[in-house]
Amino acid sequence: MATKALSGDVFFASISELSTRLRAKEFSCVELTKAFCDRLEKIGAAHNALALSLRKSAIKKAKDVDGDLKRERTRGPLQGIPYGAKDLLAVKNQPTEWGSRAFAGQKFDEDAFVIKKLDAAGAILIGKLAMIELAGGLGYQTASASSTGPAQNPWDRTRWAGGSSSGPAVATAAGLVTFALGSETSGSIITPSAFCGVTGLRPTYGLVSRRGAMALAWTLDKIGPMCRSADDCGLVLHVIAGGDAEDPGSAKKGFAYVPQFDRKITDFTIGYAPIDFERAAPEAQPALQAALAVMKASGAKFKEVEIPDFPYGALIQTVIGAEAASIFEDLIRGDKLQQMADPSQAATLKAALDIPAIDYLKAMRIRTLVRAAFREMYYDIDMLLTPSRPAPAPRLADGVGGAQGRTVAGSRGLSDIIPAGNLAGLPAISLPCGFAGALPVGISLVGRPWFENHLIGVGRVFQEKTDWHKRKPPVGEA
Amino acid sequence: MKPPGLTRRALAIYAAPVLLGANAKAQAPPVPRARSNFQAAALQLAAVKLPRNIEPATRFEA
Numbered sequence: 001m002a003t004k005a006l007s008g009d010v011f012f013a014s015i016s017e018l019s020t021r022l023r024a025k026e027f028s029c030v031e032l033t034k035a036f037c038d039r040l041e042k043i044g045a046a047h048n049a050l051a052l053s054l055r056k057s058a059i060k061k062a063k064d065v066d067g068d069l070k071r072e073r074t075r076g077p078l079q080g081i082p083y084g085a086k087d088l089l090a091v092k093n094q095p096t097e098w099g100s101r102a103f104a105g106q107k108f109d110e111d112a113f114v115i116k117k118l119d120a121a122g123a124i125l126i127g128k129l130a131m132i133e134l135a136g137g138l139g140y141q142t143a144s145a146s147s148t149g150p151a152q153n154p155w156d157r158t159r160w161a162g163g164s165s166s167g168p169a170v171a172t173a174a175g176l177v178t179f180a181l182g183s184e185t186s187g188s189i190i191t192p193s194a195f196c197g198v199t200g201l202r203p204t205y206g207l208v209s210r211r212g213a214m215a216l217a218w219t220l221d222k223i224g225p226m227c228r229s230a231d232d233c234g235l236v237l238h239v240i241a242g243g244d245a246e247d248p249g250s251a252k253k254g255f256a257y258v259p260q261f262d263r264k265i266t267d268f269t270i271g272y273a274p275i276d277f278e279r280a281a282p283e284a285q286p287a288l289q290a291a292l293a294v295m296k297a298s299g300a301k302f303k304e305v306e307i308p309d310f311p312y313g314a315l316i317q318t319v320i321g322a323e324a325a326s327i328f329e330d331l332i333r334g335d336k337l338q339q340m341a342d343p344s345q346a347a348t349l350k351a352a353l354d355i356p357a358i359d360y361l362k363a364m365r366i367r368t369l370v371r372a373a374f375r376e377m378y379y380d381i382d383m384l385l386t387p388s389r390p391a392p393a394p395r396l397a398d399g400v401g402g403a404q405g406r407t408v409a410g411s412r413g414l415s416d417i418i419p420a421g422n423l424a425g426l427p428a429i430s431l432p433c434g435f436a437g438a439l440p441v442g443i444s445l446v447g448r449p450w451f452e453n454h455l456i457g458v459g460r461v462f463q464e465k466t467d468w469h470k471r472k473p474p475v476g477e478a
Numbered sequence: 479m480k481p482p483g484l485t486r487r488a489l490a491i492y493a494a495p496v497l498l499g500a501n502a503k504a505q506a507p508p509v510p511r512a513r514s515n516f517q518a519a520a521l522q523l524a525a526v527k528l529p530r531n532i533e534p535a536t537r538f539e540a
């Protein structure tokens with residue numbers, strides 16, 4: 001019974017589908033967990049997406065869940081669902097190496113806040129997932145900037161998976177976990193989600209506690225779910241969000257996923273810039289234009305907008321550089337810096353020690369204006385719509401900068417929305433919206449702070465009208 | 479020249495870590511170049527004129 005039930009579609013089922021089948025006792029949680037561990041250890045390792053298998057502890061936990069389900073002690077839709085976590089999240093007494101040989105063997109004596117929350121909800125952590133070293137905020141040049149090697153895209157292994165949440169994107173896309181936790185400082189959830197064809201949600205700054213997570217830049221870091229659908233993102237965010245007195249960045253707000261109270265899509269005004277779609281790489285344009293047409297046909301009102309004019313690249317570079325140099329000062333001044341896989345990150349970390357305080361303060365003062373400008377922008381619109389990336393995943397050999405769009409003269413559009421949205425702490429969701437050849441393409445909704453439910457709701461409408469999020473990459477069986 | 483029996487695709491997959499590692503070292507910017515990148519960013523920030531009463535952001539959501 002179990003072996004047959006666990007083949008094929010189980011690995012690509014949504015959280016709700018899997019939860020229903022677990023409760024119906026089509027298979028036990030132990031059987032499910034073992035089957036996912038087999039896939040993660042084989043396919044995940046082959047794609048350089050696995051940092052550490054947690055098979056033993058996962059099976060122990062799965063036995064507990066089976067006992068609970070037998071006694072009808074239900075804890076919600078995540079109970080018994082296998083998931084993975086980016087290796088920047090601490091798991092008690094297990095190696096947590098932040099994707100870097102410089103931190104090999106590092107262990108913590110407490111789980112990260114989000115891991116505790118998911119544990120309490122009954123979710124099963126089956127592995128730590130690969131990442132670009134130190135979450136890649138210091139200008140890494142190649143996909144191999146990770147102790148686990150370059151993460152291979154499950155849709156085409158000669159392509160990059162994106163970063164820095166590479167492993168979470170690969171594992172979710174390839175059906176090695178049902179969902180994963182990633183993190184974003186500037187683009188690290190949105191980019192790999194788009195490249196691998198998964199639905200990734202970057203929450204509002206301060207909504208999810210970072211306690212027990214590696215800090216890259218205190219004023220920018222966020223943890224979020226990478227899933228198979230917008231609905232799954234809502235279910236996971238419902239569990240991991242919430243105030244935490246021990247995270248100074250916590251807004252001490254909760255989040256309730258309440259799809260039953262969704263506003264109608266016809267109530268929303270969506271801001272977009274046609275030039276963003278013209279600037280996309282030619283091979284990505286059909287998918288992006290088709291996605292725009294689906295959104296427009298859904299009944300939402302559309303308004304052309306332009307991003308407020310600030311030097312977002314310089315701002316994010318200065319803020320991440322100054323904060324990361326302070327956070328990693330011991331590493332920079334010590335003898336382990338040379339163990340970093342990407343020498344350009346090491347050089348940038350060293351140079352960042354010399355960023356003058358006056359430059360950091362200037363960046364943070366401009367950030368005050370950025371926040372105000374986005375608040376004003378959202379008076380007239382509910383969310384922005386833009387390509388997640390202007391091009392599909394680059395070839396591994398081309399380096400991480402190899403996925404560029406076209407140069408088209410005209411307005412600014414929303415082309416800097418990834419650094420801008422992160423500087424302003426805005427939530428965003430990336431939705432798979434088609435393919436450029438064999439490679440996934442994604443479209444993003446970027447919302448007002450604290451309005452994740454609106455993004456998820458519109459994302460759900462899009463995914464009811466399309467099936468791009470249900471496509472399966474050619475990774476084979478474990 | 480690729481080894482006999484090894485497809486280009488397999489070579490791209492399995493040789494990538496070695497090739498990319500070597501490539502990264504060759505392209506690595508020295509610290510002075512990284513420093514000049516930060517200085518270039520500072521020049522862009524300096525071009526933004528701020529009223530004196532604008533304080534640094536202490537909240538990070540819009």
